[in-house]
Amino acid sequence: MSFDFDRVIPRDGTASVKYDSRAEVFGRDDVIPLWVADMDFAAPPAVSAALAARAAHPIYGYTRHPDELGDALVDWLDARHRWRVGRDWVSIAPGVVPSLHAAVAAFTQPGDGVIVQPPVYFPFFSAITRQQRRVVENPLRFVDGRYGIDFDHFEACCAGGARLLLLCSPHNPVGRVWTADELGDLLRIARRHGVIVFADEIHHDLVYPGCRHQPLAALDGEDVITAVAPSKSFNIPGLGLSAIIARDARRRSALQQAFERGACGNHNPFSVAAFVAAYRNGAAWLDALLAYLARTREYVAGFVARELTGIRVVPGEGTFLLWLDCRGLGLDDTALARLLVDGAGVGLSPGTLFGTGGSGFMRMNIAAPRALIETALARMRAALRG
8 A cells, every 4th residue: 555654734723732832832833843742644544444434423422442452452562573462461541641650659659769761751750750759860871872771870770779660662752772682681670679660662663674672571571561552653642542561460450540549541432443443454554654754764864964063863763753962053952942943943842851861952753744854954954054
């Protein structure tokens, strides 16, 4: 099948956070928005067809989780990631961010330490601080243009009494796809100190050639809880349905109780239809998407290297997000944001959102038609030369 990722689909006026919040976030409503992590591509035709079919039934009542949800996910993980998951390990959840909150609530007590590895997706921090837990930072090491885990420091964090690690794999925003060796070392250290690992693997399907996503729990995951969702892979994040995979029944029960305490129980019929359709019939679309994103990634990297003196692209191994090292411009974060927004009319996510190590960086969402990316880069070039 052929999929048109070059098609420009207007999103203004659709209550899109990415587009309709531009004036609020950037102070002007005409920036090219390359910030929020959703895609400017039409969802897979199979998903649209499933939603249309469900919409044709005129009653949209309370909706249960049919067995087909878990079955579709289990089959997908086996076929796509060679991870054989027991059907009873799967629980349906209202989203990965709510699952972060539920994990912190279920496995720690107020005052306990929870490890994060910044610069990292900012809801990791709020899931901890909003529940009166302590953020324990194990900053990633940035050496020779590549990020890695500081294992000695991680061990010290675990030995210091932390109870839980929130792992981002593949990593948002730096784009690392952790290797099996890296994850194995991480898991052994965590297990040695009794630290539970919650692995946010929402970007698990978005990996570029030459890399392979390794599900952490597939290594030996008795103490690992994994969160996955079709939302990033198939551009349906607004439908808000995810899954949690945990081999230990006690951990599944603890998470379910945390969701119940937060009154997170109901889901809508459209999220159910889209979830099944994506995992059952979205593979060809995803393969085409990955090929398109890979070409865009190479285009951006080449353009930045040639034309944007002072900015470097950190080589991304996964996700549709690129981490731009702008420190060579010699600007503070306020001036950097002003240059991009006021000078270039481009809206990126400031690195400071992602915590320690984010200053001087910007996150760029490349999941948009190539023409839009080209225009954004041309504007950035003009601003830098201006």
